[in-house]
Every structure is written in C-alpha cells, then in structure tokens.
Amino acid sequence: MTTEPSFEPCVNCSGGVYGGGQACRAMGKLYHDSCFICSVCDQRLQEQSFYSVSGKLFCEDHFKHSEAHPSTQTCDSCGFLIKDTVLQAFGSCYHPGCFCCVICCQSLEGALFFLDSTNRVYCLKDYQRYVAPICATCCRPILPSEGSAVTERIVSMNRDYHVDCFQ
Known part of the structure; x- marks a missing residue:
C-alpha cells in the first residue's frame, strides 16, 4: 500500500505546493511564488509591501489607485491617493509635499505663494524673478x-x- 504525500494547496490556484523553493506564506496562507502577485499588474509581491482587500492582493502603487483604498482624494500634482493630510488650494487637493513652486520645487505648505495667469504656483523669490x-x-x-x-x-x-x- 502506497500513500500519496500530503500537500497544502495554493490559496490562489488550488494547485499543490511541493517544495519550499516554489512557495511563500503570507497572512497565514500558502501561495506558489508565481501566484503571490498583484491582482492588477501581476507583479510578484514577495519581499515588498502589499495589501489584501476582500481576498485580492495589491502592490502598493495599485492599492493607492484602487477603489479598495479608503481615501477618495487624489493629489492634483502626482495623481496618487492622499492617505493622510490633504492640502486644498484653488479647488484642488494635494499632498503637502506636492504643493510646491513650479521653478524650485520648494514645498509651499504654510508659506506665501503666488499664481501666474495660468494658475501655476510660485514661491515669492521665483515669482519676483520670473513672473511679477x-x-x-x-x-x-x-x-x-x-x-x-x-x-x-x-x-x-x-x-x-x-x-x-x-x-
């Protein structure tokens, strides 16, 4: 009488996982290395930040842009979702570090700033030098x-x- 070797199935594909070199364990579940991937871009998630929402896995970038992210505010400058502090100016939302001078890229959070005729934002020094x-x-x-x-x-x-x- 021969017995089949026991195996744990991969959570993603339900296939058998044999040998430690082709598997990884995350959140207490077993995956093939090739199955532990972002549900949007298929990028492998082993050894990087990832998010699991309703059974779907996301790399960090795609989680920030997904409907699964709890925030709905996107930064008008970089396009990423804003998770923490929202800086609002002229009807747009920004990460504090993204609201910056178009010339020197200095953050203008809490600082005096100026607009040109096309609503581009400048620090005082660059506005005086290039626009005023x-x-x-x-x-x-x-x-x-x-x-x-x-x-x-x-x-x-x-x-x-x-x-x-x-x-």
Missing part, C-alpha cells in the same frame, strides 16, 4: 502690499507701473 510685472519707472517687481493678496498696478501704453510710480 516690472515697474517701468523704478524697475522693481510689482507685488501685493504686505498683508494683501491683491496686486495693484497701473498699465498704460503696454507698460506696468506701481500706483505710486505712475506720473
């Missing part, structure tokens, strides 16, 4: 007065002037 209109009289940038969010300027004959510089 220059006064035709004093040759300095025309910026909002301290404590104000509104820039006051006079435009005459296609030239920009500070209100005090226009004569």
Whole structure:
C-alpha cells in the first residue's frame, strides 16, 4: 500500500505546493511564488509591501489607485491617493509635499505663494524673478502690499507701473 504525500494547496490556484523553493506564506496562507502577485499588474509581491482587500492582493502603487483604498482624494500634482493630510488650494487637493513652486520645487505648505495667469504656483523669490510685472519707472517687481493678496498696478501704453510710480 502506497500513500500519496500530503500537500497544502495554493490559496490562489488550488494547485499543490511541493517544495519550499516554489512557495511563500503570507497572512497565514500558502501561495506558489508565481501566484503571490498583484491582482492588477501581476507583479510578484514577495519581499515588498502589499495589501489584501476582500481576498485580492495589491502592490502598493495599485492599492493607492484602487477603489479598495479608503481615501477618495487624489493629489492634483502626482495623481496618487492622499492617505493622510490633504492640502486644498484653488479647488484642488494635494499632498503637502506636492504643493510646491513650479521653478524650485520648494514645498509651499504654510508659506506665501503666488499664481501666474495660468494658475501655476510660485514661491515669492521665483515669482519676483520670473513672473511679477516690472515697474517701468523704478524697475522693481510689482507685488501685493504686505498683508494683501491683491496686486495693484497701473498699465498704460503696454507698460506696468506701481500706483505710486505712475506720473
């Protein structure tokens, strides 16, 4: 009388798993190495971060973009779901580190920032250097007065002037 060797089936494919070199155990379950994969991109998940939701496995990137992720807010800059702090500006949501100057990439969380005519965001230094209109009289940038969010300027004959510089 011969007996069949006992085996544990793979949770994913139900096939027999023979030998430790072709298997891995995760969450108390046994998988073939080739079956322990992201349900979206088929990337192997062994030795990396993964998520299990309703029996489906996800690599970290696809979990962030999946309906299984508990957050519905996506970052307007990078496109990933926002799991923690949401920074909102101009009707868009951002990770705090993604809300940054388009020139120097400095984070603008809690900092003074400026917009150009196409709503691109700048730190004060880069706005002054690249975007702010220059006064035709004093040759300095025309910026909002301290404590104000509104820039006051006079435009005459296609030239920009500070209100005090226009004569």
